[in-house]
Amino acid sequence: MALLDVVGAVVGVAALALGGWQLRVAVLDRRDARSRRAAADPGPPGADRALPVSVPFGRLPAEVLGRDDLLAELDSSLSGVRRRRPPVWVLAGLGGVGKSTVALRVAARARGRGWPVWWVNAADPLSLRGGVLEILRQLGAPDAVVREVREGAATAADRFWTFVDGTVRRAVLIFDNADEPALLSADGATPPGDGTGWVRPGTRVHLVVTTRTVDRDTWGSWASLRVLTALDGAASAQVLRRLAPGVDDPTGREAAALAERLGGLPLALHLAGTYLASPFARWRTFGAYQQALDSAAVAEVIADLDAVRPHGRVAVSRTWELSLDALTARGIGRARGLLHLLSCLAPATPIPGSLLRPEAGTAAREDAAALRGLAEVGLIEVADSAEDGSVDVVVHPVVADICRARVLAGRSTDGGGDTGGDRGGDRRTDEGRGATEDGQVMAEAVGLLAAAGGRLDADRPGDWPDWERLLPHVSAAVTWMAPHLEPPCLARLLAVSRAAFGALWGIGRQGGRDGEALARANAAAAARLGETHPDSLAACNDLGIYLSATGAPREAEALLRSVLAGRRGVLGEDHLDTLRTRDALIGALLEQGRFAEAEPLYRGLLTDMTRVLGAEHPETLSTHVDLAWSIGMQQRPAEAADICRRVLDRARRVLGEENPRTLDAWDDLGRWTNEQGDHAAAERLARTLLDVELRVMGPGHQLTLTTRANLARSIADQGRFDEAERLLRACLADMERVLGADHYRAITARRHLADTVAARGGTAEAGPLYAQVLRLQQHRLGYDHPETLLTRRLVAESAGG
Secondary structure: OOEOOEOOOEOOOOOOOOOHHHHHHHOHHHOOHHHHHOOOOOOOOOOOOOOOOOOOHHHOOOOOOOOHHHHHHHHHHHHOOOOOOOOEEEEEOOOOOOHHHHHHHHHHHHHHOOOOEEEEEOOOHHHHHHHHHHHHHHHOOOHHHHHHHHHOOOOHHHHHHHHHHOOOOOEEEEEEOOOOHHHHOOOOOOOHHHOOOOOOOOOOEEEEEEEOOOOHHHHOOOEEEEEEOOOOHHHHHHHHHHHOOOOOOOOOHHHHHHHHHOOOOHHHHHHHHHHHOOOOOOOOOHHHHHHHHOOOOHHHHHHHHHHOOOOHHHHHHHHHHHHHHHHHHOOOOHHHHHHHHHHOOOOOOOEOOOOOOOOOOHHHHHHHHHHHHHHHOOOEEEEEEOOOOOEEEEEOHHHHHHHHHHHHHOOOOOOOOOOOOOOOOOOOOOOOOOOOOOOHHHHHHHHHHHHHHHOOOOOOHHHHHHHHHHHHHHHHHHHHOHHHOOHHHHHHHHHHHHHHHHHHHHHOOOOOHHHHHHHHHHHHHHHHHOOOOHHHHHHHHHHHHHHHHOOOHHHHHHHHHHHHHHHHHHOOOOOHHHHHHHHHHHHHHHHOOOHHHHHHHHHHHHHHHHHHOOOOOHHHHHHHHHHHHHHHOOOOHHHHHHHHHHHHHHHHHHOOOOOHHHHHHHHHHHHHHHHOOOHHHHHHHHHHHHHHHHHHOOOOOHHHHHHHHHHHHHHHOOOOHHHHHHHHHHHHHHHHHHOOOOOHHHHHHHHHHHHHHHHOOOHHHHHHHHHHHHHHHHHHOOOOOHHHHHHHHHHHHHHHO
């Protein structure tokens, strides 16, 4: 992912010693910057005094890990191996990521060479001027040069560099905290990229700038811009384990997961690890802490940081708070509200530009300017533009956590929740659209999700890639926002979230972690509306479908019977949702192998569906295919094939050749055609269908994989065992990779493989395969399922052979 066309981004590690030094670098140097920055003029008497430029070496940790390539570059420039004139290094990135630590390491190497090293705080005009004056004082500059700098003359930077270049042979000058780059320009207002200001190419001094502004155009093509990203996974997990050695995590997986969730930000890792090591911690494990972050308890997690370090929650956020203030000062007041809006969605996950599509006019211009501003100061990452001209953005998870906590607190940005100072407790509306107080930001986020979902169809394969990009953000919103939404807004969110679950079903991922998380989150969120509310019943219906499809059909049956009773009472017997629940309930019986019991129930349901919906309604057509399954599994394949053939003809005419319901009927027709003995016809059906599925659904879709297995089985039944075995082994490997070994489709494919091996005479080789199938079926289907009993007989036969 490109970040504003910045090259040379460095993935790395700050130090393991991430305690007081990190907080001092990120916070204490800035604590007065907000008030000083308000004075752009020379200021009150005494403001023109020289300020210390000593390097704070006490903040440099004993070891800086993970920056080897960058440090090698910097060391090379210090040694003069590569360049006659040293480059200008701009170290950019999010606050708390370790930029100043790298600069300290450069300063330490230069000091070791005996060079002069100066550290100038460039956060505001007064600090910058005071540092420059001190450098001139140390070098014995003439009064004329000092006077121009003190008075802020237009030629001050020129006079400074002319004098310094004529005075020193080698030195290092570090401009730290240069988050308002214009302060380093000649006029104090334009970007410094023209090379005429306080940072410029061709000097004898090694220049290092630390900043949050990652925009290359700001710094000029002559600057060596390096964007420091966060700690890598292994190092950030190591930080957590070292800070909280008493936390039980024998495999290290929970620490790794939490480190990833915190985005590898050193400051956040330090605070989280210190908290977990504290006797005051409410969450005692890495996993519990991560779950709290991802839930509505995020505000409590942030607030609890103060229990182990005074103003810890202020420290973790103020490192970028000044950047938002600077954007507001530039007239981009929408930036703060937009950042809070983006933080309502999934952190560290690309937010599709289509989701952020603003209305035309002033609002669109404000949002575009805000996105550019947030990207310039490193608070969001911006991906390459899409074909429609939109861009994807990513919010760092720690930034998102802080913003969520503030949204839940019902107040605007206030320095982390403190009530003192010039911002404490102030409730205000951001400039531009939206406000951060109460539920307005969350309601706006729900509106974006609802609008994006409304443009998509869960049953249309062409929309599935867009659904996959939207799903993480829908899931995040339901998980943490739902408990705080008003009922109408919650209902709107549930509508798009349930549609997303339906898309997961089409995509073929409903049985995975995503499906479970979304189904359970929807049910938990909808419970606030009451157990008989239509949205609550709908969410429970989806959860029942999920349970039925993932090996818990008895639990699904109980839940769906309760949903059916509720829908009959609230919606009536003939409502579409009531009919759908009846279908889902019978499906739970099918999953238990109760085929004879399911058949008459399906026939009764189809009578009602035909009367209410019509014979060609998509739900009616799909239920006919389910009826065929119950019949075919009772060893009546010819009857099942005849039903599927009639459904396929209607589905092609009504829904189209490539509709998922059409393809499902087609696949089942091939299965039952093969079961009735017409293997060559089944092969032809499967080959034609497979071409369509590969084009429409892709090779990894579960229906495509099933058709591959059915094709191989029809080939085996024609005696072409070697060809069939080769196809089945490849298909089984793909199924286990995509779906998992215990997925019922993978279990069935393994049974087909065992049958094929046995049929070619490999009875001894087939035995272990049958035994594997039996273990999986006993776990997934139960000991008394008809398919389990059949495999048990085959295991016994292979052992006897």
